[in-house]
Structures are given as C-alpha cells and as structure tokens.
Amino acid sequence: MSDQLEPEVLLREISGLEDxxxxxxxxxxxxxxxxxxxxxxALVELDLAMxxxxxxxxxHASTGSRATAAESERxxxxxxxxxxxxxLFLMDRDGGVRRVNHQxxxxxxxxxxxxxxxxxxxxxxxxxxxxxRSQLAAVVRTGERRQTTVGxxxxxxxxxxxxxxxxxxxxxxxxxxxxxxxxxxxxxxxDPKPSEELTAGDxxxxxxxxxxxxxxxxxxxxLTEPVFNxxxxxxxxxxxxIAELADWVIVDLAGDTALRRQLxxxxxxxxxxxxxxxxxxxxxxxxxxxxxxxxxxxxAVHAHVEDLDMLGTAADGTSVCAMMGxxxxxxxxxxxxxxxxxxxxxxCGGENGPFDLLDLGVVQRLARxxxxxxxxxxLYRRRxxxxxxxxxxxxxxxMPTVPGIDLAARYLGATxxxxxxxxxxDVFETPGGWSFVLGDVCGKGEDAAAVTATxxxxxxxxxxxxQDPVEVLTMVNEALLNEERFVTAVLxxxxxxxxxxxxxxxxxxxxxxxxxxxxxxxxxxxxGVPLGVFDDFSPGHESIELxxxxxLLLHSDGVLDTVDVHGERFGQExxxxxxxxxxxxxxxxxxxxxxxxxxxxxxxxxxxxxxVLAFRLLPQTPQ
Numbered sequence: 176m177s178d179q180l181e182p183e184v185l186l187r188e189i190s191g192l193e194d195x196x197x198x199x200x201x202x203x204x205x206x207x208x209x210x211x212x213x214x215x216x217a218l219v220e221l222d223l224a225m226x227x228x229x230x231x232x233x234x235h236a237s238t239g240s241r242a243t244a245a246e247s248e249r250x251x252x253x254x255x256x257x258x259x260x261x262x263l264f265l266m267d268r269d270g271g272v273r274r275v276n277h278q279x280x281x282x283x284x285x286x287x288x289x290x291x292x293x294x295x296x297x298x299x300x301x302x303x304x305x306x307x308r309s310q311l312a313a314v315v316r317t318g319e320r321r322q323t324t325v326g327x328x329x330x331x332x333x334x335x336x337x338x339x340x341x342x343x344x345x346x347x348x349x350x351x352x353x354x355x356x357x358x359x360x361x362x363x364x365x366d367p368k369p370s371e372e373l374t375a376g377d378x379x380x381x382x383x384x385x386x387x388x389x390x391x392x393x394x395x396x397x398l399t400e401p402v403f404n405x406x407x408x409x410x411x412x413x414x415x416x417i418a419e420l421a422d423w424v425i426v427d428l429a430g431d432t433a434l435r436r437q438l439x440x441x442x443x444x445x446x447x448x449x450x451x452x453x454x455x456x457x458x459x460x461x462x463x464x465x466x467x468x469x470x471x472x473x474x475a476v477h478a479h480v481e482d483l484d485m486l487g488t489a490a491d492g493t494s495v496c497a498m499m500g501x502x503x504x505x506x507x508x509x510x511x512x513x514x515x516x517x518x519x520x521x522x523c524g525g526e527n528g529p530f531d532l533l534d535l536g537v538v539q540r541l542a543r544x545x546x547x548x549x550x551x552x553x554l555y556r557r558r559x560x561x562x563x564x565x566x567x568x569x570x571x572x573x574m575p576t577v578p579g580i581d582l583a584a585r586y587l588g589a590t591x592x593x594x595x596x597x598x599x600x601d602v603f604e605t606p607g608g609w610s611f612v613l614g615d616v617c618g619k620g621e622d623a624a625a626v627t628a629t630x631x632x633x634x635x636x637x638x639x640x641x642q643d644p645v646e647v648l649t650m651v652n653e654a655l656l657n658e659e660r661f662v663t664a665v666l667x668x669x670x671x672x673x674x675x676x677x678x679x680x681x682x683x684x685x686x687x688x689x690x691x692x693x694x695x696x697x698x699x700x701x702x703g704v705p706l707g708v709f710d711d712f713s714p715g716h717e718s719i720e721l722x723x724x725x726x727l728l729l730h731s732d733g734v735l736d737t738v739d740v741h742g743e744r745f746g747q748e749x750x751x752x753x754x755x756x757x758x759x760x761x762x763x764x765x766x767x768x769x770x771x772x773x774x775x776x777x778x779x780x781x782x783x784x785x786x787v788l789a790f791r792l793l794p795q796t797p798q
C-alpha cells in the first residue's frame with residue numbers, strides 16, 4: 176500500500192473491506208465457528224483500515240476531496256467497527272466507552288446507547304475489574320496488544336470471555352483510543368434469543384408475568400398472617416426477593432433518630448454468615464444509597480455499579496458492595512403513602528443479571544405492601560398494649576384467699592382480637608360472706624371497657640351495703656340504662672353464717688353449673704334480662720345449699736359458643752362431660768382441663784373472649 180491514497184483508491188479499499196467482513200460474518204454464523212480465528216482476522220482488517228486512514232492526508236486532496244474523504248472515513252469506521260461479526264468496544268484511554276457495535280450490545284443484552292458513556296469495567300464482574308484496568312493502562316502506554324479473561328454481566332446469564340485490547344489512533348482525537356474485541360470462552364456468542372426461540376414480545380410478556388407472580392406471592396405471604404407481625408413480614412419479603420430477583424437483600428428501618436439496619440439476607444453459604452454479621456453491625460450513614468432513598472422517598476437503580484462505596488463501608492473499611500460482590504444495585508423506600516418507614520436494597524453480582532426498570536417497579540410495589548403491613552402491625556401493637564392495660568384493669572390482679580374455699584379463675588382473649596374484650600369477673604368479701612361475679616359486656620374496645628368498669632365496680636360497691644344479689648343487680652341496671660351497651664352477668668352470694676347457702680342472681684347470662692364430687696352435674700336456673708335494657712328489670716333468682724366438695728362454676732357464653740373448623744359449637748354437653756371427668760381435681764386443674772378441651776376443639780382459634788371462675792367448698796377444719 177502506498178504512503179498516500181487517493182480517494183478513489185480508498186473507496187476500492189473500503190469495498191474490499193466490506194466483502195471480506197461479509198465473509199467473516201458468515202464464518203462467525205456457522206454452527207461451530209472458530210471465533211478465535213475470526214477475531215484475529217477482524218483485528219487485521221481493523222489495522223488495515225486504520226492504516227488506510229492514516230495514509231490519507233488532508234493536505235493531499237482538494238476541498239471537495241476532503242469532504243469525500245470525511246465521508247469515506249465514516250464509511251470505513253461503520254464498515255469495520257459497527258458491522259464486525261464480533262463484539263467490539265471503542266474506549267478512551269481511561270476506559271470510558273465511546274461506542275459499541277451491535278454484537279457488543281447483544282453480548283450485554285442491552286442497547287448500544289445505554290453502554291456508551293459508562294466505564295467499560297462496570298459491565299464486568301468484580302473479580303476481573305482490577306486486572307482489566309491494568310491491561311488497559313498497559314495497552315495505552317506501550318501500544319502492544321493485550322489479552323485478559325473477563326466475566327461480562329449479561330441480563331440473561333454471565334458470559335466469560337477473552338478480551339483482546341489494541342491501541343488505535345483516530346484522526347481528530349488528541350489521545351489514543353482503545354479497541355476491545357471479545358471472544359466468549361464457550362466458543363459461541365450469546366444468542367440474541369433464548370433457547371426457546373421466543374420473540375422479543377414473548378420475552379417481554381414472560382418478564383412481566385414473572386414479576387406479576389412475584390407480586391402475587393408477596394401479597395399472599397404478607398396477608399395470610401392472621402395477626403400482622405412486622406418481623407415476620409420483613410423476613411418473608413427478603414426470602415422471596417432472594418429466591419426471585421437478588422443475591423443480597425438489606426432492609427433498613429427508621430428509628431427514633433436515625434436509619435437502623437434491620438435485616439440482611441444473602442446466599443446460603445458459610446462465608447455469607449460472616450458478611451451478614453458485619454453488615455448487620457453497620458447502620459446506613461448519610462450519603463449512602465439506602466439513607467438517600469429513605470430520606471428523599473425516591474427510588475434508585477444502578478444497573479452497573481460504578482461507585483463501590485455507594486452502600487457504605489464495613490467497620491474495617493471494606494466496601495459493602497465489594498463484600499457482597501455487588502455489580503448491580505436497586506433501592507426503594509418502604510413508603511406507606513404518608514412517610515418513608517425505611518428502605519429495601521437489593522444487589523446482585525451477575526447470576527440474576529443487572530437490574531432493570533421492571534425489577535424496580537416490582538420491588539417498589541412490594542415495598543409498598545410491606546409498608547402497609549408494618550403500619551398495621553405497629554397500630555396493632557399499640558392497640559393491643561392499650562387493650563392489655565384496660566383488660567388488666569377489669570380483672571383482679573390476684574385472687575383473694577377465701578377461708579374454706581378452693582378458688583380459681585381463667586381468662587382467654589380471642590385469638591384474632593386486637594381490642595379489649597367485654598368479659599370480667601371478680602371475687603370480694605361482703606358483710607355477710609363473699610360474692611362471686613362474672614359478666615360480659617356487648618361489644619369490644621374502649622367504649623365496652625368503660626361499661627365493663629362501671630358494671631364491675633358498681634356490683635362491688637353496692638354489694639357492701641346490700642346482701643341480696645337481686646337488689647344489687649337491680650340497682651346496677653338503673654345505672655346502665657343510659658349506656659349504649661347492655662351487660663349480662665351472674666352474681667353469687669355465699670353466706671358463711673351458720674351454713675353454706677349460695678344465692679344466685681342472673682341477668683341474661685348462662686347459669687352457673689354445680690359439680691358434685693361424685694361427678695353429678697346440675698345446671699342452675701337461668702333467667703332475667705341483660706342489664707341496661709329495660710326499666711322494669713327482673714333478674715333470675717335461685718338458692719342452692721352447698722356441701723363439702725361441691726364446685727360451682729361460672730362461665731361466659733364464649734365457652735359454649737366456641738366453634739370448630741366446621742362451625743359446630745362446643746356446647747353445654749361437652750362442657751358438662753369435662754367437668755364431670757374432673758370433678759375431684761383441684762379447681763385450678765378443673766379449669767385447665769376446660770381450657771385444653773376448648774383449645775383442642777377449636778384448634779387454637781378462639782373467635783371470642785371467654786372466662787371461667789370456679790369455687791369449691793373444702794372440708795371444714797375441726798375447731
């Protein structure tokens with residue numbers, strides 16, 4: 176080739192290049208291509224093209240010739256670079272990508288426009304980046320070709336490849352550029368289509384369906400818990416994301432003054448446990464991605480990580496991204512619509528492919544679901560705490576000691592309940608003996624608790640001045656007439672003056688049950704209407720003479736109304752059977768047997784509160 180080429184000669188050279196590159200493309204497309212040989216040939220053609228351009232001096236041609244030469248130069252670059260049958264990257268001396276050809280975009284499973292402008296190393300796994308930077312510097316400095324093995328981060332799957340680096344001088348550029356040619360180690364370039372030969376539309380549809388499945392799974396995991404539990408919900412989300420989208424999941428939640436690390440999930444191996452311990456000990460600091468995402472309530476996705484410190488550093492100064500092998504990072508706020516509760520951060524290192532906008536959308540929706548569950552869980556905890564406090568005020572802190580009486584009581588709240596129940600019971604001394612009361616207020620919550628307190632305290636106070644339970648309930652009824660809730664109750668007065676007579680008064684409540692030591696069970700008379708309903712109140716009334724060993728049991732309607740999975744009631748007959756079987760056991764053991772029978776019957780799922788109170792006459796001690 177002469178030192179100077181005329182435009183017409185250059186055009187002939189271009190035509191020859193086009194023909195030879197067409198043959199190279201055909202060779203690369205063969206079933207078992209020799210890509211190593213094809214790559215070497217493509218680089219030879221690139222050298223020839225660059226040599227031709229250098230020998231074509233601007234001063235050799237006229238103005239018209241210079242215009243023709245510029246067009247010819249663009250044609251050479253397009254022919255040799257863009258249409259080459261192997262992946263090619265054109266970079267500046269610092270490794271910034273200027274341009275990629277079609278095959279390079281296929282290799283990374285992305286668009287050429289996305290790659291341009293980013294550092295070449297961000298498309299490679301962390302293990303090969305350092306060596307690649309060194310080889311790039313050596314090529315620029317010496318002009319000699321270099322080869323290195325690189326792991327490319329493709330969306331479909333990681334691609335291990337040999338990269339050949341060559342220095343190139345292009346007219347108009349003040350510094351040399353670097354051309355990188357790629358040969359997959361497998362001997363084949365990634366197929367633009369998956370093995371199932373899906374169309375581009377099919378691939379997009381499949382991706383959307385998969386992400387819809389992830390969201391559906393998340394909704395099921397988060398909403399099937401009968402009682403919302405914040406810790407359980409977070410762990411379930413993390414497990415799902417690890418299984419479907421990411422290698423690592425970090426959850427940070429807002430504390431009183433700062434963002435706190437809540438959970439770190441990663442691959443299931445021994446080394447992972449050490450990393451998790453290191454990461455859990457470090458809260459996200461201002462300037463890190465999770466902190467910024469939480470504080471701004473803005474999502475962020477870095478398909479290819481350039482700054483390895485974006486997630487902060489561990490206590491020993493090691494980059495968090497480096498510890499996890501993170502080459503792609505996604506972070507979204509846990510936002511309930513009113514405020515950010517924290518942030519979810521996902522990372523991957525190649526196996527799951529770089530994150531994209533579809534992944535971002537899925538995780539953002541999942542984080543919203545999680546935020547609503549967390550808000551519900553915290554509301555539940557607050558209300559449960561209030562309910563526990565109120566309920567504690569409606570029941571005796573401890574049962575009193577009644578001479579000659581074996582006394583026991585139990586209360587069970589509804590399994591799914593988050594509000595204070597209406598059940599109450601009490602035992603207190605009166606001028607003529609002792610009183611035992613058990614009742615139930617219609618409804619639940621703070622309003623019901625206020626009525627419960629009125630009924631319980633009213634019965635206790637009035638019993639100090641009136642011996643007859645009928646009188647006491649009649650006066651309490653008057654006090655409750657202005658309330659919007661009614662109360663059922665049973666009040667038993669036990670006289671200790673010269674006998675053991677129990678006077679029973681009921682107001683729309685299940686009657687007491689008398690259990691003899693020999694297992695004989697008798698149901699007391701019931702009657703009356705609930706308290707707080709009618710002015711002309713008339714309670715039920717009965718007197719029973721008790722003997723040694725007799726047990727009188729008071730219970731709420733929740734005992735009889737407990738249902739199994741088929742909706743069948745526990746009922747009075749089952750209760751009688753349990754009481755008869757345990758007739759000689761201590762009162763506490765008898766009630767424990769009742770509780771076990773109820774929980775076994777309903778499989779632990781109580782739909783309503785229930786309470787039971789029992790007292791037994793002990794043998795009199797000789798004076």
